[in-house]
Amino acid sequence: MIPVIPIKPTAATPPIDIQTLVQPDRVHKRVYTDPAIFELEMDRVFGQAWLYVGHESQVPNVGDYFTTRLGREPVVMVRHTDGAVNVLYNRCPHKGAKIVPDGSGSAGKFLRCLYHGWTFKCDGSLLSVPLRSGYEDTGLDLKDPQYGVRNVARVATHRGFVFASLSKEGPELKEFLGGVATSLDNFCDRAPEGEVEVAGGVQRVIQRNNWKIFFENLHDTIHAVATHESSWRAAKEEFEAMPSGTPKPFEVVIVDGNGEPLEFWENLELKGYDHGHGFMEGIFVPPTDPVSLAYVAALEASQGAQRANEILRVNRHNTIVYPSCSPHTSFQQIRVIRPLSVDRTLVEIFSFRLKGAPEATFQRTLKYTNIVNSPSSNVMPDDLEAYNRVQEGLGSDGGDWVSMHRAIGRDQPLPGGRASNGNSEMPARNMFGAWARYMGVDTGSAA
């Protein structure tokens, strides 16, 4: 006789008391693993914050569109006949179909739904419907704005970077960005013509982890020497195999830097700002190879030597614009972070061309993204492995809390934020401070 294997009933998920999950120096594992908390985040964090949508250069002409997700919402960024860039819910008000296909392209002068041919201007307003007479004397008033494509609550731009908020309430974009607006400014100031444009395609990576794990990693300095040992050792071995006196190639510089000892990282400054933002001081010394020197010459020719020097002295590694993107100002990338589910995250990597810079500068930008950000990066697989092991480990009953203790109490106050040494976990505490406020938790402490 075959024994019957009893099915162990799954314990009912305990009710959420978010108030108890976030403390000044630790967070409960459920913030990373509980699907119900993920849904609340979609409502409260992604439903309130300003979220990066894209760059105006992605929709240069009237009718050009680009689709993305803001929280759970499929949206479309589209250029209207008046030149404005609008962000609309990608949803037809008639039967609900997504009006434009996912991706980017040109819709022509107006948006036309594939299902019944309702057409809309690129500001969302209703242009025409077939069988208009059929709506006479019905409860459906075609002049009612609800029969246009809904605009997201707020749209604002900073130097061509388009942000949207799904909430009518909240700070203006400039106030929201606070101290990291300077990263977006420097991103553009580095162009001899003062402007940038998206170019060279978008790389997309799927991570098997909660979105917050990736954000925390962006300013986690002490993982580099441990997690990235395989790639920094490979790069060092490669360089050692070259004839002595060979200048260290760019391909090696951007990979072997992760092997720097902890003292190196400790001396980097981290800044954290309200709303969870921050940046890390640059880890790469501005290079002196011919490509870099030609770029500096172009910037000096356009801006003068003194201004060029001011611009280039702003040397930053990852900036965090919480909770939607991470610009890298010196290599002209923006990584856009889109949570898919509690344990799946999509990262989209956009490269930018500095207008007026030599072509070789943009080619180096692409080399950086190919080596560091691409799905085939030699650096990132060990990150992805670490994030996934964290996600799987947090699902166990082996413990309940995640520590953020390192160097707490040692932050230096800044206007609108705080600074710390490079190995502090200030950035994680700063992000969870913002997270808690979005989620309606009183932590009794700023960060």
Place this chain on the structure above:
Amino acid sequence: MNFLDWNEQQEITQFLHHEARLLDEHRWDEWQRLFTPDGLYWVPLVHGQADHLNHASLFCEDALLRSMRARRLEQARAYSQQPPTRTVHVVGNIGIEAREEGENGGLTVRSTFVLLEWRKTEQRMFGGSVLHTLRRHEGELRIHLKRVELVNCDAAHEALQVFV
């Protein structure tokens, strides 16, 4: 375009089968030696991608970057290779795409492939076509350019660790 003769067809077919086997058996050093010193291994990011310098790619690797990848895969602390990626390539539909003029007898070979990849919990399947630009180097066939056109090159991918 047809093969010139049976011997040419045999030589090229066996070369591609040998290359696939080197990859599947993680014989990275031997695989690297199949390339000319200036050879490029390239997997475009989008269909019909015109060049590898002004557009991002999935892989765009010269000798230095191929060697760095191979070295990384074999490091004791390559955590993302615990366990290592296992693959099998099936190569077919081999034909001549173009012939170069010149004494080295350069030619471009088109083939298609299916690649099964296994690591940890899931089997992934890739497929596509490959353009090998081959040249004679000291009498042996060498790869000047390996261009892999993945059917799903423009998808969102999890990590791509080993050479396709």
